[in-house]
Amino acid sequence: MPDKTPVLVLDDDLIVLKSLSEFLRLEGYQVRAAETLEQARNLLGSERFRVAITDVRLPEGSGFDLLSQVRELNLPTAVIMLTGYGTIEDAVTAIKMGAFDYVTKPIADDEVKLTVERALQQQQLLEENNDLRRQLNMTFQVDNFVCCNPRMKRVLDMVNVMSATDATVLITGESGTGKTLVARAIHMNSPRAGQPFVEVSCGTLPETLLESELFGHVKGAFSGAVANKRGRFEAAHKGTLFLDEISLASPSLQMKLLRVLESFKFEPVGSNDTREVDVRLILATNQDLAELVQQEEFREDLYYRVNVMNITLPPLRERRDEIPPLAHHFVEKYRSSARQDIKGINEDAMRLLTGYDWPGNVRELENVMQRAVLLARAPYITAEDISVDQAPPEEPLLPDGKVVPLKKAMKRVERKLILKALEATDGNRKEAARQLEVNRTTLYNKLHEYDIMDA
Numbered sequence: 001m002p003d004k005t006p007v008l009v010l011d012d013d014l015i016v017l018k019s020l021s022e023f024l025r026l027e028g029y030q031v032r033a034a035e036t037l038e039q040a041r042n043l044l045g046s047e048r049f050r051v052a053i054t055d056v057r058l059p060e061g062s063g064f065d066l067l068s069q070v071r072e073l074n075l076p077t078a079v080i081m082l083t084g085y086g087t088i089e090d091a092v093t094a095i096k097m098g099a100f101d102y103v104t105k106p107i108a109d110d111e112v113k114l115t116v117e118r119a120l121q122q123q124q125l126l127e128e129n130n131d132l133r134r135q136l137n138m139t140f141q142v143d144n145f146v147c148c149n150p151r152m153k154r155v156l157d158m159v160n161v162m163s164a165t166d167a168t169v170l171i172t173g174e175s176g177t178g179k180t181l182v183a184r185a186i187h188m189n190s191p192r193a194g195q196p197f198v199e200v201s202c203g204t205l206p207e208t209l210l211e212s213e214l215f216g217h218v219k220g221a222f223s224g225a226v227a228n229k230r231g232r233f234e235a236a237h238k239g240t241l242f243l244d245e246i247s248l249a250s251p252s253l254q255m256k257l258l259r260v261l262e263s264f265k266f267e268p269v270g271s272n273d274t275r276e277v278d279v280r281l282i283l284a285t286n287q288d289l290a291e292l293v294q295q296e297e298f299r300e301d302l303y304y305r306v307n308v309m310n311i312t313l314p315p316l317r318e319r320r321d322e323i324p325p326l327a328h329h330f331v332e333k334y335r336s337s338a339r340q341d342i343k344g345i346n347e348d349a350m351r352l353l354t355g356y357d358w359p360g361n362v363r364e365l366e367n368v369m370q371r372a373v374l375l376a377r378a379p380y381i382t383a384e385d386i387s388v389d390q391a392p393p394e395e396p397l398l399p400d401g402k403v404v405p406l407k408k409a410m411k412r413v414e415r416k417l418i419l420k421a422l423e424a425t426d427g428n429r430k431e432a433a434r435q436l437e438v439n440r441t442t443l444y445n446k447l448h449e450y451d452i453m454d455a
């Protein structure tokens with residue numbers, strides 16, 4: 001029998017209130033009885049209850065007000081509603097609003113007893129689940145998220161704070177800095193952890209397909225739409241939707257996103273049927289959204305909507321102190337694929353790693369270490385196994401055949417040509433400028449813009 005489990009009872013009918021309280025006390029519960037909604041609200045605010053039993057119809061309001069309070073404050077309290085005989089709508093509403101169960105009046109003691117016991121059992125399961133999740137998250141952070149730099153520690157603190165809220169988060173950082181990892185960490189630490197984490201990149205699909213991917217479509221909405229399709233927003237219901245490369249969203253998609261962010265409502269492509277979802281949004285970008293707003297390439301109103309809480313991940317070259325622990329972490333991660341047992345990384349190799357600029361950030365370091373582990377002839381990884389002096393792997397111009405913005409593509413080509421020219425002229429900028437047929441100032445500016453000053 002539960003030992004002094006705190007239970008709150010609210011009923012304006014004093015006879016019901018008294019007999020129900022008395023019965024529960026005899027059953028061993030610690031009962032607080034409230035005659036009015038106000039009393040019950042105050043009690044809920046100041047004490048912790050495992051179960052609240054409330055009448056639906058009250059003179060100053062309804063039991064649903066109490067239920068709302070429990071849900072708004074996210075209290076660990078199961079709510080059981082007392083509904084009048086024959087008011088089935090009340091019962092349905094109660095369950096829809098998240099009540100644990102309802103008991104119809106006139107109340108049978110046994111029924112109350114069983115319902116309370118079931119509620120407590122469910123509470124316990126939920127709590128065990130939460131504990132487990134908390135433990136998992138601890139290992140998640142300690143094992144998989146290398147973090148020692150003060151700026152990154154602050155990032156992790158932010159992850160914890162943001163996990164506790166439902167607020168939209170914007171993660172900014174160069175490619176490979178850990179944006180996806182952080183988005184997952186927020187989800188995993190949030191109350192939505194048991195629900196889906198759905199990831200969509202705005203850069204991978206052409207406009208119309210992306211919209212149907214996100215919002216779904218109805219049969220016949222466009223050629224190829226042979227059946228109704230549920231979108232990713234719906235797939236993420238109750239969970240988290242991670243929208244990557246948000247800067248690549250088309251104007252039309254930006255408009256739709258703005259509406260979803262404001263109301264969580266949308267229509268599938270080709271349909272007038274409005275859907276509503278409960279989704280937590282996390283967005284990521286490797287571009288400066290504020291700058292894109294200035295260039296009128298990104299909606300200002302959407303920017304303000306998504307920029308409520310933001311996390312900026314510094315590039316790896318600005319947190320070099322993390323290179324050694326990260327390198328060791330990746331050796332650990334891939335060591336089982338090595339030919340022999342690898343004990344570590346030698347000094348020369350480490351000097352090479354810490355001196356390199358890592359334009360591809362942590363992802364590039366991971367790739368380099370994975371390769372090094374494969375190549376190493378043990379027991380220590382040497383400089384020979386580290387292949388960073390080669391130009392970093394370039395992103396293909398048309399990854400998966402996707403269309404990229406012209407400006408961005410041109411920049412990549414430009415950067416490549418400049419690097420080629422510098423290579424061909426042994427770093428002689430004057431000569432490189434001549435070959436590229438630009439003046440030296442232009443070249444200098446571009447070297448700066450593309451971060452190849454030291455190349």
Ligand SMILES: Nc1ncnc2c1ncn2[C@@H]1O[C@H](COP(=O)(O)OP(=O)(O)O)[C@@H](O)[C@H]1O
Binds near residue numbers: 146175181326
């Ligand atoms: N702090 C970190 N600790 C451990 N692994 C990391 C860390 N940051 C990034 N990674 C790893 O580096 C790779 C790239 O990270 P990712 O989150 O995909 O970057 P982004 O989304 O910014 O491009 C992933 O395999 C990720 O697990």
Ligand SMILES: [Mg+2]
Binds near residue numbers: 179180244
């Ligand atoms: Mg990513």
